[in-house]
Structures are given as C-alpha cells and as structure tokens.
Amino acid sequence: MIPESFTQLQRAYASGRTRSLAWRRAQLDALRRMIAEHCQDFITAEAADLGKPAAETVLMELNLIAAEARFVRNHLERWTRRHYQPMPWSLQPAQGWTIAEPKGVVLIIAPWNYPVLLALEPLADAIAAGNAVCVKPSELAPNTSKLLAELVPQYLDQEAVTVVEGGPRETGILLDSPFDHIFYTGGERVGKIVMTAAAKHLTPVTLELGGKSPCFVDDTVDLNVAARRIAWGKFSNAGQTCVAPDYVLATADVAEALARRIAVAVTEFYGEDPETSKDYGRIVNDRHFERLLNLLPVGTAPPQEPGSPLIKAASAVGAAAEMVGRRINAGLDALISRKTQQNSDTMDPAGRLVCGGVVNRETRYIAPTVLLGTQPDAPVMQEEIFGPILPILVVEDADAAIRFINSRPRPLAAYVFSNRRSVRLAFERRTSSGSLGYSLTLAQLLSSRLPFGGIGASGMGAYHGRAGFETFSHIKTVVAKPVWPDTLRLIYPPMNQLKSKL
Ligand code: NAD
Numbered sequence: 001m002i003p004e005s006f007t008q009l010q011r012a013y014a015s016g017r018t019r020s021l022a023w024r025r026a027q028l029d030a031l032r033r034m035i036a037e038h039c040q041d042f043i044t045a046e047a048a049d050l051g052k053p054a055a056e057t058v059l060m061e062l063n064l065i066a067a068e069a070r071f072v073r074n075h076l077e078r079w080t081r082r083h084y085q086p087m088p089w090s091l092q093p094a095q096g097w098t099i100a101e102p103k104g105v106v107l108i109i110a111p112w113n114y115p116v117l118l119a120l121e122p123l124a125d126a127i128a129a130g131n132a133v134c135v136k137p138s139e140l141a142p143n144t145s146k147l148l149a150e151l152v153p154q155y156l157d158q159e160a161v162t163v164v165e166g167g168p169r170e171t172g173i174l175l176d177s178p179f180d181h182i183f184y185t186g187g188e189r190v191g192k193i194v195m196t197a198a199a200k201h202l203t204p205v206t207l208e209l210g211g212k213s214p215c216f217v218d219d220t221v222d223l224n225v226a227a228r229r230i231a232w233g234k235f236s237n238a239g240q241t242c243v244a245p246d247y248v249l250a251t252a253d254v255a256e257a258l259a260r261r262i263a264v265a266v267t268e269f270y271g272e273d274p275e276t277s278k279d280y281g282r283i284v285n286d287r288h289f290e291r292l293l294n295l296l297p298v299g300t301a302p303p304q305e306p307g308s309p310l311i312k313a314a315s316a317v318g319a320a321a322e323m324v325g326r327r328i329n330a331g332l333d334a335l336i337s338r339k340t341q342q343n344s345d346t347m348d349p350a351g352r353l354v355c356g357g358v359v360n361r362e363t364r365y366i367a368p369t370v371l372l373g374t375q376p377d378a379p380v381m382q383e384e385i386f387g388p389i390l391p392i393l394v395v396e397d398a399d400a401a402i403r404f405i406n407s408r409p410r411p412l413a414a415y416v417f418s419n420r421r422s423v424r425l426a427f428e429r430r431t432s433s434g435s436l437g438y439s440l441t442l443a444q445l446l447s448s449r450l451p452f453g454g455i456g457a458s459g460m461g462a463y464h465g466r467a468g469f470e471t472f473s474h475i476k477t478v479v480a481k482p483v484w485p486d487t488l489r490l491i492y493p494p495m496n497q498l499k500s501k502l
Helices: 002-014 021-037 039-050 054-079 117-128 142-155 168-175 188-200 223-239 252-270 286-293 311-318 320-327 330-341 398-406 421-430 465-471 487-491 495-501
Strands: 083-085 095-102 105-109 132-136 161-163 181-185 205-208 214-217 247-251 352-355 369-372 389-395 413-417 435-438 473-480
Touching: 002 105, 002 132, 002 161, 002 168, 021 039, 021 054, 021 117, 021 142, 039 054, 039 142, 054 117, 054 223, 054 465, 105 117, 105 168, 117 132, 117 181, 117 465, 132 168, 142 161, 168 188, 181 188, 188 205, 214 223, 214 398, 223 252, 223 389, 223 413, 247 252, 247 398, 252 352, 252 369, 252 389, 389 398, 398 421, 413 421, 421 435, 465 473
Parallel strands: 105 132, 105 181, 132 161, 181 205, 214 247, 214 413, 247 389, 369 389, 413 435
Antiparallel strands: 083 095, 095 473, 352 369
16 A cells, blocks of 8 residues: 555656646645644644644644745745856856756655644645655554544645555555655654665655753843743643753752742643643653653652742642642552652752642643752753653853753754843854754744754754755756857867867
C-alpha cells in the first residue's frame, strides 16, 4: 500500500498539474476551508489525544495554519517569478536569473505535540512550492491522525496529496522510497534515523528537532511580565512545546522573586487547582508521564509564607501530599515514600519545589511545577524536559549564563529578559540557537515572515513563509547568452593564443 501510494504521487507529479499556480491556489484555499469547516472536529480530536484545551488548538494550531496558507498563497506570484541578477562583465552580453521549481514528491513526518499544525503548516509550504506530498501524522495522536486521513482526501487533490497513517514501521517503509525531500519534525534520535535513510537516496532533509531552550532573566526587567511570559511559554500544552523555555538562568538577585511570581502567574492562568482548569493540558502518554515523574525532586516542600500573595498557590501546593495520597496509585506511592524518607535538609539537585509537584497518573496530569536552585548535574538538566517542569538555576551574571549555554548543544530557541543593551547584544552575538527572543517566549514562531528552524542538535533547514517555500523548492539558475557576438571564444583553448585574442 505504501509503495503504491508513493508511485501514485510520482504519477501525479509527473502529470505536471502540481506546478500550475492555479492548482496550488486551489489546494491552499481547500486547506483553509477544511480547517474552517472542521474546527470543532480538530478540537475534539486533540482533546482526546492530548487533553488539549480548545483555545490552544484554535490559537496555536488552526489559526496559524490558515494564516500560513493565506500568506504563501498571496506571495506565490512573486516567489515563482524569474529573479534577474546582474551578470559579470566577463560573461556579457548575457542574462541570468533564478527560478523556483518544485522538488517533486516530498514526505512530511509530523510529531504528536501540535499534531495538526506540524502536519499541515509544512504541507501548505510544500503545496505552495508545487510538490506532490505524503503526510505521515504521529501515531501518538491517533484521533488527530485518523481525522487528517479522513479529511485531507475530501478537500485536497487525492492523487497529489496523501496521508499515510502509522508508527515507526510504516515510517520505515516510507523512508525506503526515493522521496525528493523529507521534512521531519520530532526528536533527535528519530531525526538521525530519518537522515540515515535519506542518505541512501541522497534525499535532502529538513530536521525540525528540539533541545533544551534556555531563558535568561536579570534584574533590569519587570519581573511580573517576565514571569507571565515565561509561565505561558512553559505551561502551554502542558510544557510539550518544542520552543518552550526548558529552564531559566536567573541572576541571584531575582531568582527567588521570579520563581514566586511564576507561581502567581500559574494561579492567575489556571486557578488554584490547575487540574480543574479547562485551559491546562495533559501528558501525551504513560511513557512520557513516567519519564517526567523521574525528573521531579525528591523530598520537596513548598514555601508557605503567611500573608504572601502566593498564599493560594502555596496552599494548593501545600495540599500536594494529601492529594498525592488521595489520587496516586501504588506505583507512585513507592516514589512518594522514597521522597518522604529523604532528609529534608538535603538539597535535591533538581532544586526546591516552589509550586506544583501534584500529579494524577490516571489522567496523566502533572501540575505546572517550578523548581528553584536546580543544579546543572540534576537529571532534569540532562534531557529536554518536554513537560510542565521549570527548573530555575542561579547564575552569577549574563556572562556565566552565556558560558553555560555554550557548553551545551545548540538549542532551538533562547530567550533573554534583560533591558541591558550590552547583555542582549552579547546573547545575540555569542550564543547560537535556532531563534532568539527578547522579553518573550514562543511568539517568535507566529510570523510567516520569519524563518523557523534549528541549528546543530536542534535541527537543520527552516520553514514558514518564504523560507518554507524555498525549502520545498529547488532554486534553479538559468543563464542565457546570445550566440553573437561569441565572446566566449576569448577563453576557448588553446590558451597560448589567449594573449593574441586579447
Ligand atoms: P518522535 O521522534 O518520537 O516522533 C516523530 C515522528 O517520527 C512520528 O511521526 C513517529 O511516527 C516517527 N517515528 C518514531 N519512531 C520512529 C522510527 N523508529 N523510525 C521512523 N519514524 C519514527 O518525536 P516526538 O516524541 O513525536 O516529538 C518530540 C520531539 O520533537 C521533541 O524533542 C520536540 O522538541 C521535537 N519537536 C520539534 C519541533 C520543531 O518544530 N522543531 C516541533 C515539535 C516537536
């Protein structure tokens, strides 16, 4: 079935129809119509797969796909034109230009965390570039995958755009086919599998990976705003966002206050008990839930200051032990007893719990959790967290933060909350990351005018808007020279006559 699907895509591409601008526009319009007409179905599917709040599905996925499809549609004419370039005197008279041609038949492999966005946004770019496309959604978001497999053939050209469902086995079979481009979003491990498979056919790849995205905060910013923006970026989609701030590097004078304000922001966003909030998601599966539990500190106790503005958050946290006892099943009890046996004076390398730490295995709920004073060697600092746990590490200054970041693999994003120009410039010039945000988190990926992609361990290549169009295009050079006068004869052999020719 899968190889047949590839052959069918090849036939559709060879027919030439995907190259026409009319076809591309019609497909992009149909994509937007599909989103608009099935908004509620997508919301329901994502709620079933990820417990994703409706507003998050609409704002962070459906709206972005519609905006991207509209943007690329509106720029098609300009991007597909010839772009003339001046020619060197040695080649005159001549004309030279570039033209974007489709790569051909392309494969898009999507992950589960934004299962519609990360399947359909690259699809919009691939269609804009005039390709035939195979989309492979993630098996870990099965309801969304099924919905995409049902809807896409109803709206788009069935022969030129297909959805193949499945997991590693099916993806492996797909990867055996000689696609003309592979666009993969997901983790580093599978990224290497994809790139290895692509090498067999010399297929170019775009890898949209993840990593530990740092967030630096110093004493020059409004901590309330910083806390809200960090809390939003970290706890949206229950922390399962590739560009979420993975950890915070805060200077000593602000670390404690920032941690407390993030806890306040969590209460503002999700109420006293985030488990009951309609705006807070769940962990995708048991494997990730267990993985995240192991990153939580052992023997924790939240700070409780009577009269502090955090009293509500603190009391929610204070109830944690009780709630844990009430909700958690036998497996988790073992973990809790390990925690309570721990000497409370011993600082866990994961840090001190400022808020959160409440979990419910049945619903795979993990409360928005903030840790203060995390050590670099803590387990939570050894891998991408990809969940609602925010460690705050104390650093001496911006220089120390930059050294820390540069000693680790290059992240997908870096965030800086500092109003010092010298600090901002230092991050811009001395650190390397897929993107860099000043006084914000996540929002850098909202513009179709800016490329989005990683570097090093966080990926290669980029998309969104023109970058996406070019990723799925081959930029072909064309040079035309009149046959008369034959100025090239100046450089024909034999070379010893060059002088006389000149
Ligand atoms: P994943 O690597 O487990 O899966 C992604 C895709 O790969 C799925 O479609 C899956 O079916 C397929 N796959 C899984 N195992 C495979 C195998 N052995 N062979 C072939 N294909 C296989 O990734 P994930 O857990 O779904 O996603 C989480 C990671 O993705 C995080 O690291 C996150 O940061 C990253 N991510 C990056 C971006 C980005 O835009 N850069 C966006 C979202 C997620």
